[in-house]
Amino acid sequence: MCQKSFGDFYCYLHCLKMLQSNPDGVTPKDFLASVKKESYFHKYDASDDAQRLWAGRILEGIYNYHGIAGDAPRGQSDLIIMKGKGNSARYKVVSGEALSFYSDINECISPLLLLEEQLENLFLPKMGEKLKQALYVTKKENAYLRYSYCNDTYDVVNPVVDNETLAKVEAALERKKVLSFSYNGYQREVDPYGLFVYGKVFYLIAKERKSEKATxxxxxxxxxxxxxxxKLEFVTSAHFSMTLGKEFSLGEHLSSQAGKFFNGGESVDVTLKMKKDSEGKNRFVDEFKLSDCQTTLEDGQDYYLVKAKARDCLDFRKFLLKNTYYMELLSPKNIRDDVVREIKQAAQAYSA
Incomplete structure (x- = not known):
């Protein structure tokens, strides 16, 4: 497919989105004004008259396919009506209908709407807007949701990050701009390398250039x-270079020891004693596993002795503390010592 064909394809999609999201309809003038703001618009070299004719042909082509007595298969025609003629014509989707031009997405509307609900505040501005647009064109009124998702941890309200800060960080990552900001009382100047979300919190990974911190x-x-x-600002006089995947890999960084305070960290061998319930079972042996390579070393009368792989991270320690009734970590000793210390501190706090 040539560049022009690709451009037309994206412009057609843009027009379909406009039709779906504008109940009052779309004119060729409306479509042209909107699509000219997009990077895939490819008619800049054409005259104004030629651009208007092109915009009219795009809408006319969509109408001939999805409109009254259109060429589309049953269920995809008779969805658009047209009033007026030529460049003054107004096209709009019939009330109560929807353009299902993303058939695969429409078949999974429920989980997509659920995704929007769960993650709506955890995307950067550009990414979030694209998700909202994609979901808008698939959303149907009164959609009957039969699928849901429940967190297995208590759902707290996430800290608020203003859109200006998010937009600046997003721009800095895209354009390799140096950032300056105040953090924990100290002024920092950093090269931004990556961004991730953990526990509903945005985290920036960066190399520090300057810091007022004493140590x-x-x-x-x-x-x-x-x-x-x-006080986040761009350092306009500075830039930095980085080759993603060669100089820095976000996935590898979080999988190293640097990620142990999140759900990352290096993989280690662990040995656990799993308590059996009244039916002689333990859900972390008979239903779930800590890793694909988990093996049972001993099947005792009231316990299993299990060996598995786990990430040496904060989340694994939280998991052990949450499930002390079902399991006891025997090794490695450093993780066991951390868990024992946490249990003693919790007992002391609640015994006061």
Whole structure:
């Protein structure tokens, strides 16, 4: 497919989205004004008259397919009506109907709407807007949702990060711009390398150029919670270069020891004693597994002795603390010592 054909394809999709999201309809003038703002618009070299004719042909082509007595298969025609002629014509979707031009997406409306509900505040501005647009064209009124998702942890309200901060971080990542901000009382100047979400919190990974902190960190990459960042600005006089995947990989970074305070960390061998219930079972043996390579070393009268792989991270420690009734970590000793210390501190707090 040539570049022009690709351009027309994206312009057709843009027009379909406009028709779906504008109940009052779309004219060729409306469509042209909107699509000219997009990077895939390819008619800049054409005259104004030629651009208007092109916009009219796009809408006319969609109407000939999806309109009254259109050429589309049953269920996809008779969806659009037209009033007027030529460049003054107004096209709109019939009330109560929807353009199902993303058939695969429409078949999974329920989980997509659920995704929007669960993650609506956890995307950067551009990414979030694209998701909303994609979901808007698939959303049907009074959709009957038969699918849901429930967190297995208590759902707290996430810290608020203003859109201006998110937009600046997003732009800095895209354009390799140096950032300056105040963090925990100290002024920082950093090269931004990546962004991730953990526990409903945005975290920026960056290399620190300058810091007012008395004892600078020895870590090559540092992690900053976005809601703690203040007075964020671009350092207009500075840029940096980076080759993603060669110099820095976000996935590899979080899978290393640097990610242990999140749901990352290095993989380690663990040995656990799993308590059996009244039916002689333990759900982390008979239903779930800690890893695909989990093996049972011993099947005792009231316990299983299990060996598995786990990530040496904060989340694994939280998991062990949450399930102390079902399991006891025997090794490695450093993780066991951390868990024992947490249990003692919790017992002391609640015994007061």
């Amino acid at each position: 600078p960190s020895k870590l090559e990459y540092k992690t900053y919670a976005l809601h703690r960042i203040n």
